Amino acid sequence: MIRALHPQSALAAFLLLAGTLPLAQSAPLDLQDGDRVVFVGGTFVERMQQFGYLETLLTVAHPDKHITFRNLGWSGDTVWGESRALFGTQADGFARLIKDVKEAKPTVLAICYGANEAHAGVAGQQRFIDGLNQLLNQLADTKARVVLLSPYAYRPGPPGAPSPEAYNSVLKSYCDAISKVAVKRNAQYVSLFDLLIVVEENVRRNERPVTENGIHFTQSGKRLAAFEIAKRLGVDVPELDFGKANEHLTKLRAAIHLKNELYFYRYRPQNETYLFLFRKHEQGNNAVEIPQFDPLVEEQEKVIAKLKTLRR
Amino acid sequence: MNTINLNTSPNSVTSVSLCFCLLTCVLTARVHAQRDLKDIPDSDPEIERSSFIVADGFEVNLYASDPLIAKPIQMNFDADGRLWVASSTVYPHIMPGQKADDKVLIIEDKDQDGTADTTSVFAGGLLIPTGVIPGDGGAYVVNSTEVLHLSDTDNDGKADRRRIVLSGFGTEDTHHLLHTLRWGHDGCLYMNQSIYIHSHVETPYGVKRLNGGGIWRFRPETLELDVLSYGLVNPWGHHFDAWGQSFATDGAGREGINYVFPGSVFVTSPGAKRFVSGLNPGSPKHCGLEVVSGRHLPDDWQGSLVANDFRAHRVCRFVLSEDGAGYASRQEVEVIKSTHVAFRPIDVKMGPDGAIYIADWYNPIIQHGEVDFRDPRRDHVHGRIWRVSAKGRPAVKRPKLTDASIAQLLDVLKQPEEWNRQHAKLILKTRDKGKVVAALDQWLTKLDKSESQYEHHRLEALWSYQTIGGINRSLLQELAGSTDHRVRAAAVRVASDWQEQLGREALQYYMRAVRDEHPRVRLEGVCALEKIPSREAAKAAIQALDRPMDRFLDFALWRTMRELESHWLPAVMDGERVFDGDITRLTFALKAVDSPTVVAPLLQLVAQGKVADDRATNVLTLIATLGGADELGKVFAMASSAESKLSTETKATLLEALVATTIQRKVIPAGNLGALKELIATQHLRLRAAGLRAAGVWKQESLRDAVSNLALDTTANRNERDAAIDAVTSLGGSEGVKTLNQLAMLDNFDDQLRAVRSLSVIAPRNAAKRAVELLGRLPEGIDPSLVLTVLLGRKNGPAELTTALADGKLSVDAAKRTLRAVRSGSQQSPELIAAIQKAGGLSEAGWKxxxxxxxxxxxxxxxxxxxxxxxxxxxxxxxxxxxxxxxxxxxxxxxxxxxxxxxxxxxxxxxxxxxxxxxxxxxxxxxxxxxxxxxxxxxxxxxxxxxxxxxxxxxxxxxxxxxxxxxxxxxxxxxxxxxxxxxxxxxxxxxxxxxxxxxVGKVGDFAVGSAQVVRRWRALTWTQEGHHRLNRTSYDIAATEDPALTWESAYSRVGGDLPLDGLPQLKPHRETPQTTFVDFDLEVSTSGAIGFRFNSIDALSLWVDSKPTPLTGDVTLELNRGRHRLTLSVDRESRKTPLRVELIPAPGSKAQAQLVAGK
Missing domain, CATH: 2.30.30.100 (SH3 type barrels.)
Incomplete structure (x- = not known):
């Protein structure tokens, strides 16, 4: 993939654009025994399900604690739950978002929105912030600790794609606004604004690109990003080699992937039209199968717990 | 049929004719698990093959089969002739504990003998992969929510690299998942999704969302993702003809082949206000589509469209011909038909040898909505690929493309096989762009201008530049001026794709296209302009109106004007002169917008006297429909003014529109409505009736006495009284109830019936009592629905009726018929049903x-x-x-x-x-x-x-x-x-x-063939009035729209003939024989000669558009664009043979016509 800017010079440009990068503004993520971390956001979050690096890192970083994760990322989603509306209105999408989060019983809520909303430009910022606040208000009764992950700046895409410059400068403004929401709400704010650029910087030695479209991470990108995110969350992560040689870690990550897959079948099943919506008179009887994924998820979590404690 | 014209349908200003019998027979066709186990066939492929009835001159052989090919969903060949197949055993739904391990298979026919030699697994671990297409060094695979690119980097035949290319596709229904992957002539990857899917895809260009069906267009190199067209229920087939025009089939629609152009919108697209309809209305549903071509196939098959009717075990063939901006499609004899219940052809592709390949999903059970996911009789293990070849014609030699030189690849672009040309272009993509451009430039100069395919070769070159991401301005310019309209149309499409690079020049192409002599070029111009957000573009597009329009052009222009609304409407609002002050253009554009914003400018045009009289009704009706109270007031002023030059009919139309608006949107015209008093006394019946209804919905208390008196005046005209009764109902109140009760006391059934229906709206309890009483003494032949529909359609109607029935008694017959009426109603009430059964003393009714x-x-x-x-x-x-x-x-x-x-x-x-x-x-x-x-x-x-x-x-x-x-x-x-x-x-x-x-639909007596047979007729019914009219005039009157005549629908048998028995007969004079009159309509889209074949002309007379026309055998008629009616009289005393009329092509004629179907 052709890059318009060398990552290093891009980083310099970013720093210029960003002024000083905001650091974590509150206490680091202090995961407790029994915590249930729920992630919500767009494609960036959704793809964590299959790569599982961040979840793996957070799991092995707390070998003595039982921490579980639920990933509710949905491509193209926004604070208004736009991607979750299915046949309904945006309000239905939002209601679905709230319902799904609550059913996941979070004690820690990691929210990463803003990337898709920022396409609306500066003019859309207030609406986004209002939406974010509304989302947090609606979820306040979960009593979960909130972590606001900022979206990250894009890199140049393939030839023909618009330069990300204008988008990134808007995004910067969105990120600042998210950090203010975090301060006001006493939530942890984690800036990922320069995540892609930093990760790209780190990959120089490596052949594989960290992004192929300038907006999403590849698998190796996800791996590098996971270390960076964990660090910024304030989690003390051990040096880990995710190479194939590290069979144990490979197994753990595969177990996490499988758990996420099972949970995906549970929370976002295919054929919803027939199982739960307006054609449920046809296949509604099979909706009983869907909760049957719950014990399978739990079983898989036991496998994860075992692999985690056997680690060292 | 007994028909009562009942004008008093409360809350409706139009007269509704309610059928005597509301018993409907809405059969819900669907598939289901079969309990008859004997129906599960032996899965031996040879048994299946021997059931095939194959088109003359063709044969079918088994190319590949289970066990490895289980449930093939999509297949596509790569440039080396290997067939890639997506297969799913998980479908329809993953089971708890089941591992998602669906596969992509590669089938190879190494010795090129037309049967596969090896089948291997390229990739596993997939969840219901609904699409696969090789390309870019691997294959694109749809894996439920995502499009993956899988590749094999170590050449062991297995995918070892996996990239997520796009994600965010919906999964609300697993037979709707993203599907039908297809490389375009332009190097783009096209992908379809179905009705229940909602997709949200993040791209470097922003988030792309598509709700419902549609066809995506994706360029992998730039990651541009756009929507080519919207809608269709299950667009499971999409292909291009040799000129780059798109066609699609629908696995749940019923219009056969659909002509797809940029921005076209088809049935079920959410939020759409208008749809384009397909080319074969009344067709069964289809899956897959391939435009076939190449030297292996006979000449008359070149360019045919092959699509599968998987429900009826048929592989169908359609032939297209030009029809204005679009096409007409005619069905030909099937490629394959079969009685084998598990033969489920679902994909069709041309192969590298020029034969036609059919993917057979092999399943006695199709679909998954209506059949239990876990039905044990679902087949999860079988699947076949069939190869259809022309007997005695040599196979096309498989081209060696992968290692060919650029020059060799370019020469492939001259070959008649689309398969070869397509793959050659895709391979050009992988070569050094500079070298390809240089070679292309060179190749163009060497083309032989005298060759018949010269223009097409150049078009392939243009597409090659497009495919490799290049541009050639001079070639574009030349092709935009081609003598072949198909090339000009394609050039405009390319110019639209190159819009950014062309800059200002692009607009010139589109403007010129809009003025082209061929409607398809104009269509492309109008579609391209939709993507240029400027007033200039709108101004250019609207010029399409200067030349003849057709349904495709009309849709495209309508959509373009709507999409560009913000660029021209404000100028209209500001009083600027737009569209050169041309009123035809302006009214088209304003009507396209169809929103209240256009009302003010339209009204102004009318006030300035700029709207021609013949358009005034149309424009004013639009204002009356969309306007606010003030605008409605102005329309009313015009409709009621004695000085207005509007005709009385127009005034009535406007007043009716105003009344409808008040009912729909609850807006009452502002200003002085005093003129109503004169209107309800005018001589003109229709205007008077509209005035009466207006008096009601506009709550004109001062006119209540006049209205009430008229409602009760049994000497007055029925239509007028019906309007008055509606007005009384709308005025309502205790006064209204009193009047309606008086009406109910009149000594005739018609008025009693109207009283009950009207009371249902304003006094349902009262109405329910009277209804029960009326049901007890219903005249012969009157359906209880007439009495009950309004009441049953009110919120508390069923409850009131239940109460009223508590002490009532109904005869067994009345109770039975009342039950039927209730079951057809909009609200289902078990209590009411029980009450009716009790009142009628019915035991358990019907089938259990x-x-x-x-x-x-x-x-x-x-x-x-x-x-x-x-x-x-x-x-x-x-x-x-x-x-x-x-x-x-x-x-x-x-x-x-x-x-x-x-x-x-x-x-x-x-x-x-x-x-x-x-x-x-x-x-x-x-x-x-x-x-x-x-x-x-x-x-x-x-x-x-x-x-x-x-x-x-x-x-x-x-x-x-x-x-x-x-x-x-x-x-x-x-x-x-x-x-x-x-x-x-x-x-x-x-x-x-x-x-x-x-x-029905199986091979045999009840299969609907490909002939265009008249199936939907109207027959003249006997009524006193009609008889009288015929008696006083001549038979010719039956071929006119005479209001005294009443017609009913009649339908041919499935086989195509219309039995005469049971058709109404008339005998206008003592000396004339018993005669039946029938007619049918056809819609001509391209003028010209059209042939009609009669099974026999015995005892028939013919009228064409009211004109008596000699009938001496088959007839050929010169018909112009538009709707035409053929009327036949049948002397029943001498003819007993059923009637059968078939449309046949007239030799050398370009005419296109479609029989009008429907109820």
Missing amino acids: LTPKLLEELVAEVASNGNAHRGEAIYRRKELQCAKCHAIAGAGGRVGPDLISVGASAQVDYLVQSLITPNSKLKENFHSLVIATDDGRVVSGIPIRQNDTEVVLRDAEDRELTIPTSSIEEKKDGRSLMPDGSVDQLTRDELVDLVRFLSE
């Missing part, structure tokens, strides 16, 4: 379907059922099946078309559908029940829903428009087919009926 009975019936259908007797039962008037169901387009549209019901539905399923219609429902036939803020409850099948209105098709096949603002509650409803529809049938009759339905 037990597993045992079902089993017995299924067996009897096989052993004793007679399909011919069954067809006669189906056609019985009292069953009214055709009122809701069409067969091949002829009949109602409330329920599914039954054209292939026998081939898709199992016998037990048909029995259940008839006896308990609501147990399962066909896709797209789910009703909605809507409660409105004026106390009505309506139900129907949603046709369109957008932010302003919901349009339902009710059980009467009427379109009801409900403004979103008036909806209080909306919920999913039941089948519109009432329970008990077949209660009156004996067991033998039921068995025959089922036997008939089980044969």
